[in-house]
Amino acid sequence: MSENISQIPQKDELRIGVYVCHCGLNIAGTVDCKQVADLASTLPHVVLAKDNRYSCSDQGQELIKKDIREHKLNRVVVASCSPRLHEPTFRRACEEAGLNKYLFEMANIREHCSWVHLYEKEAATEKAKDLVRMAVAKAALLEPEEEMTVPITQKALVLGGGVAGIQAALDLADTGYKVYLVEKDPSIGGRMAQLDKTFPTMDCSICILAPKMSDVGRHPNIGLLTNSDVLEVKGYIGNFKVKVLKKPRYVTKDCSACNDCAIACPVTAPNEFDVGLSTRHAIYTPFAQAVPSTYIIDRDLCLNKENIIVCDKCIKACERKTIDFNMKPETLELDVGTIIVATGADVYDPAKLVNYGYTRYPNVITSLEFERLINAGGPSSGRLIRPSDMQIPDSVAFIQCVGSRSESGNLYCSNVCCMNTIKDSLLIKEHWPDTKIYVYYVDIRAFGKGFEDLYKRARKEGVLFVRGLPTEVVENKKNHDLWLVGENTLLREVYKTKVGMVILSIGIQPRQDSEVIQRLCTLSRTPDGFFMEAHPKLRPVDAPTGGVFLAGCAESPKDIKDSVTQASAAAARAGILMAKGKVTVEAITSKLIPDYCNGCQMCAKVCPFNAITVVPERRKVELIEAACSGCGTCSAECPFNAITMRHFTDAQLLAQIDAATELDADKKIVAFCCNWCAYAGADFAGVSRMQYPTNVRIIRTMCSGRVAPKFVERAFARGAAAVLVAGCHFGDCHYINANYQTQKRVERLWKKMERLGLDKNRLQLAWINASEGERLASKIKEIQSIVGSVNFEEIEKSKKMTERG
Amino acid sequence: MPVKTWRKPLDADKVKSPKGEVHLIKDRCKGCGYCIEYCPKDVLEESNEINARGIHPPRVIDEKRCALCGFCTAICPDFAIFTTEKNCEGGC
Numbered sequence: 021m022s023e024n025i026s027q028i029p030q031k032d033e034l035r036i037g038v039y040v041c042h043c044g045l046n047i048a049g050t051v052d053c054k055q056v057a058d059l060a061s062t063l064p065h066v067v068l069a070k071d072n073r074y075s076c077s078d079q080g081q082e083l084i085k086k087d088i089r090e091h092k093l094n095r096v097v098v099a100s101c102s103p104r105l106h107e108p109t110f111r112r113a114c115e116e117a118g119l120n121k122y123l124f125e126m127a128n129i130r131e132h133c134s135w136v137h138l139y140e141k142e143a144a145t146e147k148a149k150d151l152v153r154m155a156v157a158k159a160a161l162l163e164p165e166e167e168m169t170v171p172i173t174q175k176a177l178v179l180g181g182g183v184a185g186i187q188a189a190l191d192l193a194d195t196g197y198k199v200y201l202v203e204k205d206p207s208i209g210g211r212m213a214q215l216d217k218t219f220p221t222m223d224c225s226i227c228i229l230a231p232k233m234s235d236v237g238r239h240p241n242i243g244l245l246t247n248s249d250v251l252e253v254k255g256y257i258g259n260f261k262v263k264v265l266k267k268p269r270y271v272t273k274d275c276s277a278c279n280d281c282a283i284a285c286p287v288t289a290p291n292e293f294d295v296g297l298s299t300r301h302a303i304y305t306p307f308a309q310a311v312p313s314t315y316i317i318d319r320d321l322c323l324n325k326e327n328i329i330v331c332d333k334c335i336k337a338c339e340r341k342t343i344d345f346n347m348k349p350e351t352l353e354l355d356v357g358t359i360i361v362a363t364g365a366d367v368y369d370p371a372k373l374v375n376y377g378y379t380r381y382p383n384v385i386t387s388l389e390f391e392r393l394i395n396a397g398g399p400s401s402g403r404l405i406r407p408s409d410m411q412i413p414d415s416v417a418f419i420q421c422v423g424s425r426s427e428s429g430n431l432y433c434s435n436v437c438c439m440n441t442i443k444d445s446l447l448i449k450e451h452w453p454d455t456k457i458y459v460y461y462v463d464i465r466a467f468g469k470g471f472e473d474l475y476k477r478a479r480k481e482g483v484l485f486v487r488g489l490p491t492e493v494v495e496n497k498k499n500h501d502l503w504l505v506g507e508n509t510l511l512r513e514v515y516k517t518k519v520g521m522v523i524l525s526i527g528i529q530p531r532q533d534s535e536v537i538q539r540l541c542t543l544s545r546t547p548d549g550f551f552m553e554a555h556p557k558l559r560p561v562d563a564p565t566g567g568v569f570l571a572g573c574a575e576s577p578k579d580i581k582d583s584v585t586q587a588s589a590a591a592a593r594a595g596i597l598m599a600k601g602k603v604t605v606e607a608i609t610s611k612l613i614p615d616y617c618n619g620c621q622m623c624a625k626v627c628p629f630n631a632i633t634v635v636p637e638r639r640k641v642e643l644i645e646a647a648c649s650g651c652g653t654c655s656a657e658c659p660f661n662a663i664t665m666r667h668f669t670d671a672q673l674l675a676q677i678d679a680a681t682e683l684d685a686d687k688k689i690v691a692f693c694c695n696w697c698a699y700a701g702a703d704f705a706g707v708s709r710m711q712y713p714t715n716v717r718i719i720r721t722m723c724s725g726r727v728a729p730k731f732v733e734r735a736f737a738r739g740a741a742a743v744l745v746a747g748c749h750f751g752d753c754h755y756i757n758a759n760y761q762t763q764k765r766v767e768r769l770w771k772k773m774e775r776l777g778l779d780k781n782r783l784q785l786a787w788i789n790a791s792e793g794e795r796l797a798s799k800i801k802e803i804q805s806i807v808g809s810v811n812f813e814e815i816e817k818s819k820k821m822t823e824r825g
Numbered sequence: 826m827p828v829k830t831w832r833k834p835l836d837a838d839k840v841k842s843p844k845g846e847v848h849l850i851k852d853r854c855k856g857c858g859y860c861i862e863y864c865p866k867d868v869l870e871e872s873n874e875i876n877a878r879g880i881h882p883p884r885v886i887d888e889k890r891c892a893l894c895g896f897c898t899a900i901c902p903d904f905a906i907f908t909t910e911k912n913c914e915g916g917c
Contacts, residue, residue, distance in 0.1 A: 286842050286843055286892035286894065287842065288840055288842055290830035290832070290834050291834070292830065294834075295830070296830025296832050296834060297835050298836050299836050323866070323892060323894050324865070330864075330865050330894050330896035331892070331894035331895075331896065382832070399836060400835055405835075407835065410835070
């Protein structure tokens with residue numbers, strides 16, 4: 021690459037090429053691209069400006085490459101879509117033409133312009149011109165950069181031992197990588213282990229899962245850590261350092277799972293695996309096929325507290341002497357290169373829907389309770405019995421969409437409940453053919469391979485499907501029979517049906533502790549609460565954080581087949597990374613100018629990665645580039661301009677601000693958006709065509725922590741009407757906690773504005789995640805109303821004040 | 826697995842946990858309080874009675890709670906407490 025750098029004409033002669041993309045009609049339908057290109061050609065250092073239909077096409081890229089060679093371009097600007105989408109494409113094209121890829125800059129005139137101002141063609145064109153002006157201004161100051169290559173640890177961590185985690189771990193282990201599988205419960209198996217049969221093939225769930233579970237247990241490449249929690253994830257793609265707390269089982273591996281200890285144990289509790297329908301002891305195994313099969317002692321239930329052994333019945337009962345109350349929790353430190361998040365999902369708690377009477381009426385059960393009841397190894401040995409009298413009901417009703425697709429529960433479709441109910445109804449018909457079965461539904465969604473056939477079979481077997489959910493379930497207090505009341509919306513008549521048992525087809529929802537995993541792995545979540553993928557279509561198993569992948573219900577509700585498919589995909593994606601053995605890290609890191617540094621250590625205090633160390637004897641700091649993740653909060657903090665951020669230098673950002681405020685500054689909003697959340701949120705607003713005012717000019721920084729007070733002051737000094745600083749929500753920050761510094765800085769600026777007698781509403785701070793396009797759009801609308809109230813005097817005052825300040 | 830368990834398990838009547846009977850020899854008690862302190866099920870508390878040695882011996886609050894671990898028997902320095910298994914054949 022260094023050769024390439026030497027080939028290009030040096031700084032003295034800037035030659036910028038600008039390409040304005042039509043993107044078919046996506047941009048050209050709103051923005052007059054020809055006009056934008058014409059404007060671009062008048063800008064300083066621009067030697068050529070063209071508009072073309074598809075810049076990202078092969079021809080489009082070839083054109084850029086040809087121009088770089090023929091016109092000796094040394095900076096390239098493409099005005100098209102979001103850099104989050106096609107920056108890598110154009111950077112590669114530049115590199116192929118011998119131009120350092122950091123000499124490329126993008127103007128986002130699609131997601132941030134044409135798509136969000138569909139009906140304001142002139143204003144959108146003016147905005148596109150501004151965005152190009154800003155990009156060209158930055159491009160003129162770009163420097164060639166060299167990327168650092170870091171080795172990748174060829175080990176993987178899989179979080180969650182459900183079927184997705186099991187599949188991902190097995191695939192990676194079979195490929196030859198060492199895998200750590202961390203599961204918080206005593207056994208792997210997850211939800212699938214609780215199910216009786218699987219749809220649409222009616223396979224026995226545990227029969228097909230158990231062999232996979234034992235494969236995990238004895239695979240030489242898999243380190244299985246059950247009853248364990250992840251405490252900390254540090255590092256970056258290829259080089260994660262993970263702390264795992266391995267809680268003690270108090271039973272050694274020699275356990276032969278003979279159950280003698282459990283028989284001796286004097287204390288009991290409901291077994292969580294059987295959804296509380298059976299009893300377990302303080303020393304137990306959750307289910308017969310558990311892996312590892314080693315028993316475990318629930319110390320919250322056990323009579324022995326802390327260091328006092330008051331009850332030794334299990335110890336005495338155990339022939340192999342495997343019980344050891346002296347086991348201590350261990351903290352393991354694992355070095356891994358990739359992480360697969362397969363933490364699964366919770367089920368909806370139907371007790372919230374009072375009208376269905378769950379927890380008040382004993383014979384109203386959930387679909388998960390049904391699975392345990394119908395299972396031959398379950399608490400009733402496979403007999404579907406009414407909890408009130410232990411009798412097999414002669415009629416049952418399924419209620420669909422409990423907690424799904426409704427305002428009172430979750431808004432989304434849980435994906436599996438329709439087919440699960442159809443499968444369940446067939447199971448009942450198989451065992452007790454005379455049972456009358458009603459299914460109350462909103463829509464039956466039988467969309468997968470073999471699903472429709474199963475649905476047809478259920479109808480043929482005599483299962484009655486009734487469109488229209490019951491409004492209420494009423495119990496006959498004497499015999500605990502249940503009456504369902506509602507409207508059949510197909511026949512337009514009211515029904516009142518008596519059944520012996522009601523099964524609530526409960527939905528799937530995000531794990532309650534998703535937030536912990538989200539924080540540990542710096543993930544994002546959709547408004548539904550499931551983890552967000554890097555791209556919904558083209559990178560569906562990659563998390564936005566490099567080296568982290570998603571599988572199973574943690575990403576969205578899905579059935580077993582989809583979970584396994586996704587798990588194999590995630591394993592393949594992780595394998596691709598690890599097979600390479602090394603990864604290049606973007607050259608967006610901080611650089612110290614030692615002459616300016618006076619050793620005040622302000623930067624070291626705000627660095628979230630401890631990448632800055634102090635050298636006391638020289639009264640200077642030192643930066644560790646390998647540890648720097650590139651948030652830039654150090655640079656924003658330094659009072660002496662001694663730290664610059666590569667590719668996001670002060671000069672570059674100030675040039676963008678100046679370009680944004682060149683025309684009609686007093687009507688404009690300058691917005692600083694962080695790359696990972698707010699900028700992505702603005703992209704999302706674009707993709708969703710959410711319309712907002714045209715006068716906002718978004719400047720991308722890697723983190724909101726990069727936004728130095730001087731940037732905001734410069735915007736006001738240039739006469740901007742309002743400034744928005746937008747970053748990730750607390751806890752979501754891609755750089756651990758750099759956004760706390762953002763808040764501090766904005767608060768300081770607010771105080772300063774108040775002191776100077778300025779309207780502090782003109783500076784707004786917002787936390788917007790990648791899926792909150794609506795939030796961004798409404799924030800800009802809100803600021804627009806503030807812009808309207810900012811008068812000439814206020815602008816002039818802020819110009820003077822901030823200049824003086 | 827964060828499961829809210831609210832039902833009485835179906836096999837609750839079948840799973841027998843031993844029921845203990847607590848026997849106190851009150852006059853032997855010297856009031857050290859070990860049995861009260863260490864009982865994992867908090868079956869005992871200090872009574873208002875005064876025994877031959879002039880101290881308050883323990884009193885059974887709720888015998889049903891006793892899990893028959895036998896720790897009180899083991900720990901009592903004065904052999905003043907012991908437990909036996911209740912005969913529950915006719916129901917307890």
